Amino acid sequence: MFFTYLRRELRRRRKAALVVASGLALGIALVIIVSSVSSGMSKAQDKVLESLYGLGTDMTVTKAAAAPGSGSGERPKFEFDAKDSDDDETQSTDRVMVQGFQTLASSTVDKVGKQDGVAGAVGGLSLSVMKVDGQFKRGEFKQEGGTGQGGGRGPGGGGSSQPQGEVRGGGASFDVNSYTVYGTDVTQQDLGPLTSSKITSGRTFRTTETNAAVAVADSAYAKEKTLSTGKTVTISGTEFTIIGVSTADSGDAAANLYIPLQRAQTLSDSKNKVTTVYVKAADSQKIDSVKATIQKNIPGTTVTTSADLADTVSGSLSTASDLASSVGKWLSIAVLIAAFLVAGLLTSSAVSRRVREFGTLKALGWKSGRVTRQVVGEALVNGLMGGVLGIAIGLAGAYAVTAVSPTLTAELGSSGGGGGMRGGGLMGGGGPGRQSASKALDIALTAPVSLSIILVAVVLAVAGGLIAGAFGGWRASRLRPADALRRVE
Known part of the structure; x- marks a missing residue:
């Protein structure tokens, strides 16, 4: 009897059931998308950090x-052999x-x-x-065409004692x-x-x-x-x-x-x-x-952990991660609460419109607990339908993010603790090699959906149905058979 009545009422009130399920689906889908994107950003940051200090490393110890100007540094000095021959030798x-x-x-x-x-x-x-x-x-020394004045080169010749010309070419x-x-x-x-x-x-x-x-x-x-x-x-x-x-x-x-x-x-x-x-x-x-x-x-010594290094990551990856963990999280929570409230109010409103029905059932012998269970059952089914729809929308949204794979930039700066976790190659500076004060890496964002996120969505769907059922059940339990008689025309 319970399931027969449940099936008939849900079929008769398809539009109302769809509205309740859609509201819950929106909140659940948003939770899935935000959670999967946050998970993808966390993996992207881990990937950036692993590229700095290596897989499996939790911290580094440096000095x-x-x-x-402390005198401990030494400027590079290069020495070359002086040779009188083989000018072209490298x-x-x-x-x-x-x-x-x-x-x-x-x-x-x-x-x-x-x-x-x-x-x-x-x-x-x-x-x-x-x-x-x-x-x-x-x-090469290039001599001028003529000799000195008077043509003489000796001491008494009245001319210059040195050849006239210039050195051309050469160098390094x-x-x-x-x-x-x-x-x-x-x-x-x-x-x-x-x-x-x-x-x-x-x-x-x-x-x-x-x-x-x-x-x-x-x-x-x-x-x-x-x-x-x-x-x-x-x-x-x-x-x-x-x-x-x-x-x-x-x-x-x-x-x-x-x-x-x-x-x-x-x-x-x-x-x-x-x-x-x-x-x-x-x-x-x-x-x-x-x-x-x-x-x-x-x-x-200076001990630098992966968490310390993560604080130095800036750029669009860090900005998007902050938005997902703060704005996105609170937005999804707000939408979810609103969806639960709307579902509860719609269910309660539907109960109000069924006063004659429930009053008649009570007059026929249905107890308040049975009426309440009927209303909660209908709300729970609406919640499960909303959960299925929300999971489908959430998975589609996460797949779209992964398919597009937007590129985020991770700007890696100095950790302030004497260097980063790469032995100075990228973070620390100090040598004339490839190091720099910061380095930008491009990371493709994905939105992986784990089984735990799906389980959370199912729990939210059940919770939404129970909350909506609690609103409607409370309303239905307060109805009396006399209320139905007043509605009879």
Whole structure:
């Protein structure tokens, strides 16, 4: 009887049911779209941060670069051999410098790894290389056509004792090429910037190549310099064989070339030194406490977490994320509340128009509880229909956002803690390589819809139906059979 009456009443009041369901659907669809877009923005920010410090890294430990004028910095100096012959011979020299930060002792890596809450720690050395090469060319002396006055060249000739003319041509032409090198611990390759790149050609390092003259080249740099596996590059007089080419998952790579840490320390005269310690926390919910522990037990260092770095992300990605998390969230909540209220009021209004019907049913023996259950059942079905419609609209909206994939810009600035989480390559500055005060990355926005969002939509649909049913049920429970008799004409 309950379902038969329910089906008949919903069919008879199709327009009213559709209005209630549509109002709930609008609110639920907006919640799905805003939630999926916020999720997409969160993933986009995670992608940006991973491109900076590497997959799996929760924080970095560095030592801020010395202040300008402190005397610790050294200007690059280049020396060339002076030769009397072979004027056209190319002169070439390069200078390898630590980039971005002051160095830390390699023992710091072990100290960090022993702190409570640390699951893993690995050191890295960020370098910049400035290479200068070119040629010196000797000028030619061009003598004037005649001799001195009187034609004499001797002391008594009355003429000049020096030939008349000028030096023409000569000079020097040199090219300056700078690039970045990252020294990676080949025995622990699960942390650090190289983890944010995929090997697209060749192979990565072997754990036995701790001091081998091998290198992995970033794909963009390899394309620029026409490098490939098997070719060699020379860094400060040492030839390195390219064993692989890597491609960054997003944004720029941490360095142009990756080499074993021990080789990088030798090239830069930084034996047993690192610039950055990459740390993975045992519990992602306790990153702040791990940070505090490291700062307390290892003084003089700067600990930067992914949350700290996220605060430095600006641009349209940050603006859109703020809008989605603030304006979008409150807008969806306001629309949802309005939809619930409208559904409740419409249901209550429909009950008022059915006074004679419910009064008659009570006169026939229906109790107030049965009438209330009937009204709540109808409202619940309307809510479920609104939920189905809202999920369909929400999925369509999220799919449209993903299909369009609007491009947002993430502007990455200095974190204020002595540098970012890339070992100085992008965030810290300090070397003449690729680093800059900020860097813009373009990120394509998606709107992934997770199962949890769908479950939230179902809960909201049921809640909307129950709220509307509560309005109508309360109204229906107050009706008396006498009210129906007053409406009889």
